[in-house]
Amino acid sequence: MVLATRRLNMPALPIQNLRTVAFVGHAGSGKTSLVEALLFAAGATRSLGTVERGSTVCDYDPLERELGHSIKCGITHGAFRGLELHLLDTPGFPDFAGHALPALTAVDMVAVVVDARNGVELQADRMMRAATERGLCRMVIVNKIDAPNVNLSAVVADIRARWGRQCLLLDIPAHNGRDIVELLDHDQGSGDLGSIAEAHRVLVDQLVEEDEALLARFLDTGEDPSPMELHAPFEAALRQGHLVPIVFTSARTAVGVPELLHVIETLAPNPAEGNPPRFERVDGEEISTFPVRPDPAAHVLAHVFRTWYDPYLGKIAAFRMHQGTMKKEHSLLAGDALRPFKAAHLYRLRGKEFDEVDTLVPGEIGAIAKVEELNLFTVIHDHPDEAQLRVAPITMPRPMHGVAVETRKHTDEQRMFEVLHKLEVEDPCVLVERHPTLNETVLLGLGDLHLRILLQRLATRFRLDLTTRPPRVPYRETITRPAEGHCRHKKQTGGAGQFGEVFLRVEPLARGAGFEFVDAVRGGVIPGSFIPAVEKGVRRGLLEGAVAGFPVYDIRVTVYDGKTHAVDGKEVAFFAAGRKAVIQAVQAAEPIVLEPIVAIEVSVEQGLLGQVAAELATRQGHVNGTEQRAAGMATVIGEAPLAELGDFGSRLKSMSGGGGSYLLNPSHYAPVAPGAQTRLAKAWERQEEADA
Known part of the structure; x- marks a missing residue:
């Protein structure tokens, strides 16, 4: 990969000419092929790539080509009739949700792709629900309508049963799926799903309800508004969630692809028409909504929705512009960091290709290289007043599938930790846990496939030779009743000695409460300077466990008495006394695993x-x-x-x-x-x- 495959010398487009769409859905529904077909139909590519040949724009990773499925969020752009389209192709396996969910924060429109053969599948349902919770404009694309024996009526019924009656047909297949009829422009004839007139009537009735003047005129005259008059009500219905349009395509045969491109051109929201992005201002414990305006003249405001490491460019951060105009060499700030950075180069992305640009405006998706401070959801801005802003959090599944990893060569151990950290940076659903008491490093992901791909990356991309085994289960210990513990640590071997005595009690806390340390010592019998050493010893004892070697949770430890020595009283002595006293108390408190x-x-x-x-x-x-x-x-x-x-x-x-x-x-x-x-x-x- 080179620094820039081409340079785009073109003026910044008005935001009305920008569209950002994320394609989401279950694995195998045809999202990547659909994005490829749209790029080709728009004239943004010279040839039509296929997943089977490994020649698509978005699935360029060797592991994606081997698997035949997306494993990260593909980012691309293309021009069409004066518009600039920014398209995100998200993975459909639940294992890669960490690459799919952040894409929802970067777009004005979410297209949920449904396989006509299978109806609403697991990941499509999850992504639709996440997009709904985010307040995003949504549409449904029923793809693969050319497949044999598909029951489109049943698929539409399933969509409406799961996602609501607001899911209405925007177009309709005809002639056994060989043609597509757009319902806003046609009100006669029949299609594969029945009467075109009836479907047209249902759609128009829904739209005119969004505009009182149109509704009054429609009731008076009975005449349908023109498609141009229905544009504003259509956008309002999308924003309010009163309409989720359903369209039909076959990415393989290109049926419905020109019509889908027309929908994106004429009906998909631009940055000023979609619901505003959800930003929050955090002031201590107070969180308030922060209004964002897609104004190119305002302060710069953007956020990172994907990061990864390129072997040539280093760390890459892909971001969505929300406000202001970002220029090369612009002095920028990352989150609440005080030190500014400058973007030596700004890019738009076409899969693996980098197109260098001079400016980026609200609604565009761009990228910056070699800025280590930029991580997932970092807010990029240019004014100190924006330092406390954040993107409203999006709920991520927690990684629960683990594998213990270890280098075959001891000399590779430090590099292993550096590489594992890079995996965490690239995927929010990757977690690396180090268990010192078990001498174990565990790589956690969302499933077996997720872990397999991560391990392949470690081997092929980072050249790490690892051994793996099932991780130990993260058991815990806790206590079931109060108890007391005592230890006098005394060590005299000639010269200065060690002395520290601790009395403490333990009590069970509610499940999930964690650990609570209470200093109830009075009269200075344990000097205040030694209390931190006692707490450190207590924490060490709880970490080691008392029943089966697992950490102790949900416990309150109260230190209430003790003794020191004017000469031999030392931190190390009180550390040891605290550790032994708490182990004794836990063992007496009827501990359980x-x-x-x-x-x-x-x-x-x-x-x-x-x-x-x-x-x-x-x-x-x-x-x-x-x-x-x-x-x-x-x-x-x-x-x-x-x-x-x-x-x-x-x-x-x-x-x-x-x-x-x-x-x-x-x-x-x-x-x-x-x-x-x-x-x-x-x-x-x-x-x-x-x-x-």
């Missing part, structure tokens, strides 16, 4: 519901409910101990022929069975003896 319970969603064919329920039962889990989906699919919602789900992915793959998927989210901690606690305690004892 807790295990993580996770919420699980399993998507399978309806005929497998019984097998999934039985499988969860064998793993000490249970089913809380089921949801029926289109195309014979269903979702099982339940809970299970994380320790029991180690091989659930492979079992589900075998059970469903590879057609099932599942998602884990943390739920709560619960006591393990008494037999399990005994086994864990004995295993810890054996390990302690081996290490002695």
